[in-house]
Amino acid sequence: MRGPVVVLGDTLLDRDVEGVVNRLCPDSPVPVLDETAASDRPGGAGLAAVFAAAQGAEVVLVTALADDAGGARLSALLAAAGVQVYPLALPGATPEKIRLRARGRVLLRHDRGGPSGEPGQPSDEVLRVIRSASAVLVSDYGRGVARQPALRDALAATRAPVVWDPHPRGPAAIPGVHLATPNESEVRELVPALPGASRLATASRGAQGLRRRWRAGAVAVTLGGDGALLCHAGSTPLVVPTPGSAEGDTCGAGDRFAAAASLALAQGALVSEAVQAAVAEASAYVAGGGVAAALPLSARSESLVRAPQSRTKGSRMSTGVIGPGGERVGVAAVATLLGEVRAAGGTVVATGGCFDLVHAGHVATLQAARQLGDCLIVCVNSDASVAGLKGPDRPVMSEGDRSRLLAALSCVDAVLIFDEPTPEAALSWVRPDIWVKGGDYATGGGDTTATLPEAEVLRRWGGNTVVVPYLDGRSTTDMIVRSSGERTR
Numbered sequence: 039m040r041g042p043v044v045v046l047g048d049t050l051l052d053r054d055v056e057g058v059v060n061r062l063c064p065d066s067p068v069p070v071l072d073e074t075a076a077s078d079r080p081g082g083a084g085l086a087a088v089f090a091a092a093q094g095a096e097v098v099l100v101t102a103l104a105d106d107a108g109g110a111r112l113s114a115l116l117a118a119a120g121v122q123v124y125p126l127a128l129p130g131a132t133p134e135k136i137r138l139r140a141r142g143r144v145l146l147r148h149d150r151g152g153p154s155g156e157p158g159q160p161s162d163e164v165l166r167v168i169r170s171a172s173a174v175l176v177s178d179y180g181r182g183v184a185r186q187p188a189l190r191d192a193l194a195a196t197r198a199p200v201v202w203d204p205h206p207r208g209p210a211a212i213p214g215v216h217l218a219t220p221n222e223s224e225v226r227e228l229v230p231a232l233p234g235a236s237r238l239a240t241a242s243r244g245a246q247g248l249r250r251r252w253r254a255g256a257v258a259v260t261l262g263g264d265g266a267l268l269c270h271a272g273s274t275p276l277v278v279p280t281p282g283s284a285e286g287d288t289c290g291a292g293d294r295f296a297a298a299a300s301l302a303l304a305q306g307a308l309v310s311e312a313v314q315a316a317v318a319e320a321s322a323y324v325a326g327g328g329v330a331a332a333l334p335l336s337a338r339s340e341s342l343v344r345a346p347q348s349r350t351k352g353s354r355m356s357t358g359v360i361g362p363g364g365e366r367v368g369v370a371a372v373a374t375l376l377g378e379v380r381a382a383g384g385t386v387v388a389t390g391g392c393f394d395l396v397h398a399g400h401v402a403t404l405q406a407a408r409q410l411g412d413c414l415i416v417c418v419n420s421d422a423s424v425a426g427l428k429g430p431d432r433p434v435m436s437e438g439d440r441s442r443l444l445a446a447l448s449c450v451d452a453v454l455i456f457d458e459p460t461p462e463a464a465l466s467w468v469r470p471d472i473w474v475k476g477g478d479y480a481t482g483g484g485d486t487t488a489t490l491p492e493a494e495v496l497r498r499w500g501g502n503t504v505v506v507p508y509l510d511g512r513s514t515t516d517m518i519v520r521s522s523g524e525r526t527r
Contacts (some may be wrong), residue, residue, distance in 0.1 A: 040170075040172050041096075041167075041170040041171050041172045041198070041511060042095075042096040042097060042098045042122070042167065042170070042171060042172065043096065043097050043098070043171065043172060043173050043174075043175065043300055043301060044097075044098045044099075044100060044167060044168055044171040044173070044175070044198075045083050045086050045087040045090065045097060045098070045099050045100070045101075045174075045175045045297075045300075045302050046083065046099075046100040046101070046156070046168070046172050046174060046175070046176050046177070046183065046184070046189060046193070047082060047083030047086075047100075047101060047175075047176055047177035047178050047179060047183050047184060047203075048082050048083055048101065048102065048133070048177070048178065048179035048181035048182065048183050048184075049080055049081065049082050049083050049084035049099070049101040049102075049103070049112055049116075049134070049378060050080075050081035050082040050084070050119045050132075050133045050134065050135050050151075050178070050179065050474045051078060051080070051081060051108045051111060051112055051132055051134045052078070052080065052081030052085070052134075052135050052136075052137075052329075052426065053077070053078050053079075053134060053135070053136045053137070054076065054077050054079075054136075054137050054139055054330070055071070055073055055075075055076045055136060055137065055138050055139065055304040056073070056074055056075045056076065056077075056139050056140070057071040057072050057073045057075075057138070057139070057140055058071070058072050058074060058140060058141075059070065059071055059072070059140045059145070061135075063488070069140075069145065071138050071140060071145060076191070077330075078111060078115065079115065079329065080112055080115050080116055080119075081135055081290075082118055082133075082177060082179040082293075083099060083101050083116075083175075083177035083179065083183070084099060084101065084112060084121075085293045085329070086175060086177045086203070086293040086294075086296055086297045087099040087116065087119075087121045087177075087297075088116070088119045088333060088369075088445075089290075089293060089294050089297040089298075089332070089489055090175070090297045090301055090512045091119055091120040091121050092119070092332075093297075093301055093334075094095075094297075095301055095304070096122075097120070097121050097122065097145065097524070098122045098124055098167050098171075099116060099121050099122065099123050100123075100124045100126070100157070100160070100164055100167075100168070100189070101122065101123065101125065101126065101183060102125065102126040102127065102128035102155075102157035102181075102182070102183055103123075103125045103126070103127075103128055103132070103378070103466070103467055103469075104128040104129070104130060104131055104132040104155075105372075105376040105377055105467075106131055106132050106369075107132075107369045107370060107373065107375045108131065108132025108133075108134055108151075108372045108465045109128070109132045109373075109467050110369045110372075110373075110454075110464075111132075112467075113116060113463045113464070113466040113467035114456070114458070114463040114464075114467075116463070116466075117463035117466065118457065118458070120462070122498075123463075123466040123498070124160075124161075124163065124164045124167060124498040124499070125466050125467070125469055125474075125498070125499055126157045126158045126159070126160060126164075126183065126186070126499075127157065127158030127380075127469065128155055128157055128158070129156065129241075130151070130152055130153030130154070130155040131150075131152055131406045131416065132151055132154070133149045133150070133151030133154070133179075133181060134149070134150050134151050135147065135149055136148040136149070136150070137289070137478055142287070146356050149394075152182070153400050154181035154182045155182070156182060157182050157183050157186055159186075160186065160188050160189055160192070161497070161498065161499045161500035162499065162500065163497045163498050163499070164189075164192075164498065164499075165188065165192045168189075168192040168193065168196055169192070169195070169196060171196060171198040172198055172304040172420050173198050173199050173200075173201065173300045173301070173303050173304035174193060174196060174198050174199070174200045174201070174300075175200075175201045175203065175296055175297060175300040176193065176200065176201070176202045176203065176211070176215075177293065177296060177393055178202070178203060178204055178205040178208035178209075179205050179208070180205035180206070180207030180208040183463060184208050184209055185206075185208070185209045187348070189230040190209075190212055192418060193212050193477060194212045194213070194214070197305040198304075199214055199216040199217070199300075199304070200212070200214075200215045200217075201215070201216065201217045201218075201219060201296055201299055201300045201303065202215045202217070202218045202219070202254070203218075203219045203220075203292065203293070204218060204219075204220050204224060204228070205224070205285050206224055206227040206228060209254065210251065210252055211248075211252040211254060212252075212255040213252060214253055214257045215252065215254045215255065216256065216303060216309065216526075217254070217255065217256045217257070217258060217299060217303070217309055217312065217313075218248060218249075218252060218254050218256070218258070219257075219258050219260060219292070219295060219299065219316075220244075220248065220257070220259055220260075221259065221260045221262075222237075222240075222241060222259060222260070222262070225240070225241060225244035225245065225248070225259050226240065226244065226250060228244065228247075229243065229244035229247040229248060230242070231243070234352050238263075238267065238275075238277070241259040241261065241267045241275075242267060242269060242275045244259065245257040245258075245259050245267060245268075245269035245275065246269050248274075249269055249270075255270065255309065255310045256268060256269065256270035256271075256313075257270075258299070258313045258316075260292060260295055260320070262288065262291075263280060263285060263321075263324075264279065264280065265277065265278045265279040265280045265321075266278045266295070266313055266316070266317050266319050268309070268310060268313045268341070270309055270310070273274050274524060276313075276459075278313055278314050278317045279317075280317060280318075280321040280355075281317075281318055281321055282321065282325065284327055285324070285325070285516045286325060286326075286327060286395070287324065287327070287328030287329065287330070288324055289328055289329050290323070290329040290332070291320045291323060291324050291328070291330065292320075294316075294319055294323045294332070295316045295317070295319065296316070296319045297314040297319075298312075298315055298316040298318075298319035298320065299313060299315070299316040300312075302315045302316070302366070319468050332368070366445040366450070366451065366452045366453060367442070367445050367452070367453045367454075367455070368426050368442045368453075368455070368456065370469065371452045371453075372415055372452045372453075372454050375405070375413055375415070375451055375452045376415075376468065379412050379413045382412070384411065384412030384413065385410070385411030385412050385413075385471045385472065386411060386412070386413055386415065386468070386469070386470045387407055387408065387410050387411035387412075387413065387414050387415070387470060387471065387472045387473075387474060388414070388415040388416070388417060388465070388468055388470035388472070388473055388474070389403065389404065389407045389414070389415075389416055389417070389473065389474040389475065389476075390416065390417035390418065390419075390461045390464070390473075391417075391418070391419065392418070392419045392423075392427070392428070392432075392433060392440075393416070393418055393440050393443075393444060394424060394428075394432060394433040394434050394435055394440065394445065395434055395435060396440070396443055399476065400476075401447065401449075402476075402507075403474070403475075403476035403506055404416070404444075404450060405447045405449045406474070406476075406506035406507070407447040407449075407472075407474035407506060408451075410472050410474065410504070411471060411472055413451040413452070413453065414450055414451050415452050415453070415454060415468055415470065416444050416450050416452070416453045416454070417454050417455075417456055417461045417464045417468070418437065418440055418441055418444065418453055418454065418455050418456070418481045419437075419455075419456065420437050420456060420457045421433055421436060421437045421454050422457055423456065423457050423458060423459060424437075426459060427459060437455050441453045441455055454468070460491065460492075462492075462494065462495050465492065465495050465496070466495065466498075470496070470501055471501055471502070472501065472502050472503075472504060473490075473492050473496050473501060473502070473503045473504070474503075474504055474505070474506055475490055475492070475503070475504075475505050475506075476505070476506055476507075490503050490505070
C-alpha cells in the first residue's frame with residue numbers, strides 16, 4: 039500500500055453493560071438489571087478504523103469529536119489501538135450507544151447525545167491525507183461527517199478506491215465510488231421493494247438501483263448469515279455465501295465487512311475478491327464471538343462494578359475533579375473551558391509534562407505559554423505514565439498533588455491528566471490552537487532545527503507548535519539528586 043487507509047465518518051462511544059436479572063421492578067413490570075461489568079469501545083467509524091488497524095494497516099480516522107468526557111474517552115481508546123485521529127470539531131455531545139445485556143442477550147439499547155451537530159471544517163492536513171490514501175472507507179452513521187462539503191470534494195478528487203458504507207439518514211454516496219456496502223434493511227429504505235418480491239430479487243433490485251443512482255462501480259448488499267450479493271458489471275449479480283455457520287452477536291459485523299473490503303482494495307484486489315474476503319472476515323468475526331472477542335484490549339476499557347472511583351479503569355484520562363478547590367482539574371473542567379473559549383472565538387493554548395516537583399523553570403514556561411492565547415490547559419502525565427518514563431522511583435509527588443499545585447497557578451486555566459507515554463490522545467481531543475514546549479534556547483542550548491514530536495499531531499487540525507525560553511539550570515532530576523545527597527550527609 040502506498041499510503042494509509044483513511045476511514046472517514048461518525049464515531050460513537052459504544053458501551054456494553056453486563057448484568058444479571060433476578061427480579062422485576064416493583065413499580066413497573068420490567069426486569070431489573072444488576073450491573074456486574076461494563077466495557078467501552080469506539081463505535082461507528084471508530085470501530086471500523088480499529089478493525090483495520092488490528093490487521094496491521096496504517097490507519098487514519100477523520101471524524102468529529104465533542105468537547106466532553108465521551109470525546110476524551112474515544113480519543114484515548116483510538117490512540118491506544120494505533121489509530122491516528124484527525125479530528126474535526128463537533129458541537130454538542132458525543133453520541134453514545136449503550137446496550138444493557140444479560141446472559142449474552144441485549145435487553146435494551148439506550149442512545150444518548152441528542153441531535154447531531156454540524157462538524158467543523160477540515161484542515162489542510164486532513165485534505166492532504168485523503169489525497170495520499172491507498173483506500174478510503176466512508177463509514178456513515180448519519181450524523182453529518184459524510185455531508186461535509188470540503189470532505190466530499192476531497193473524496194471526489196482522490197484516486198484511491200472509495201468504499202461507502204451508507205446510512206439511510208446520511209447523504210448519497212459521491213459519484214463513482216468503487217464499492218457501496220449497504221445491508222438489507224438500508225437497501226429497502228433507500229430503494230422501495232416491489233410487493234411480493236423474493237429476498238434475493240429485492241436485494242438485487244436495490245443494489246442495481248443504488249448503483250445507477252450513485253454511479254457506483256459496484257454495490258454489495260450484506261445478507262447477514264447468508265453472505266452478500268454483489269452487483270457490478272453486467273446484469274447478473276454475484277452471490278457470495280458464508281463459508282460456514284455465522285450465528286452470534288452481529289454488532290459491528292457491517293463495520294468488519296467494510297473494513298476488510300477496504301483493506302483488500304488497498305492491496306490491489308478486484309472488487310469481487312474484496313467482497314469474498316469481506317464475507318469470510320465478517321463470518322469469522324460473528325462466529326468467533328463478535329465485538330467482545332475481536333477487539334484488542336487496547337481498544338476497549340473494561341471494569342467490574344465495585345466502589346465508585348474518581349478514575350474509570352481504561353478511560354486513560356481523569357474524568358472528574360480532584361480534591362477541594364480542584365474544580366479546574368479533569369475532563370469535565372477542560373470541556374467546560376473549551377466550550378466557553380471557543381464560543382467566544384478565543385485561542386486555546388496547551389502544554390504538557392510530568393511536572394514532578396514544580397520549580398521556577400516550569401512556572402516561567404507556563405507564564406509564557408499563557409500569554410499566547412485566551413486559556414492555558416496543562417496536560418499532566420499520570421503516576422503510571424511518569425513511572426514508565428522515568429523509573430519506579432518517580433514521581434515524587436502524586437498526580438493529585440501535582441495537578442492541584444498546577445491548577446492553583448494564576449496562569450493555568452485547567453489541568454488534564456493522561457496515562458499514555460505521550461499526550462497524543464489528549465491532544466486529539468483538546469485540539470489546541472497552540473502547543474507550547476519549554477526549551478533552554480535562551481542560553482544557546484537545544485537544537486533549534488529539531489521538530490517536536492507533537493508537531494505532526496497538531497498539523498492534523500491546523501494547530502501550531504512553538505517553543506518558549508526555559509530558565510537555565512532548573513531540572514527536577516537535579517533537584518532530586520541534590521536533595522538525596524544532602525539527606526545522606
